[in-house]
Amino acid sequence: MTIFSVTVANPLIDGRQSENAMLVRRGVQTLLHDMRLAVLPELQLASGRRADLVSLSDKGEIWIIEIKSSIEDFRVDKKWPDYRQHCDRLFFATHREVPLEIFPQDCGLILSDGYGAHMVREAPLHRLAPATRKSVTLQFSRTAAQRLMLAEWAAAKTPLIE
Template structure:
């Protein structure tokens, strides 16, 4: 489900994501939704970096999914090791046109298309410290609530103009 925003551009799609990356994201979102995991796209971390997807499980575990749409996308990205400080598990997600062998063995690996995803390799667990978990969980909740409010306000504005959402 797309988030409606009252802003001219969506904070979830800022133009840096390729069409292929957005399809992978959709498949990953569907996969984890079926597992009852809550996901937020594009959450800015304390480091200033933005996680492509951050997930919160029913147990309170946090994980990050870094989406890579090509070999070049992976090779030129040096920021992903820093994501380990903000999650219990780190995954890469890509599509079947990218060779799985380029991704580090100490990260989970997901292959996805726009309809779903398959977990090829589970990510090893690196438990977060309690204080960092608490801060990230609060940030996750606030961002989710803020985006819901934006969607409701946008739907209200459309309804007031006589249009449907």
């Protein structure tokens, strides 16, 4: 059984994400890349939750971006407040068909069209405790390194871990 494949069964796109959510994700990733932030999708946090996007700045600031593809998606989600304990800034990201006024004012807001994104509202800064910052940064780093290795193996058609 293949753990990771960049071409066939990518666990970062597990079928739970709608087409709109994937477009939002791509646009936000482009924005974060342009801002010189490292970004990982679907990062497992210490709480067991999985953040849609986590970014890391060159100064170690951690952002979590929660993607919402519809009003219903936002309405039924009760887990997003838990993300605050794992980041310095919490953002929502969406597309133009979702009314922006539904999102809390105490979170940042990003509007994406799939090709890029625009920061509508900056997120307030809530500095993480040093131990939490270290834990999230290590999880980010280890996950990124593991994904890179597995993608390299898949691209080289080297036998993968089964």
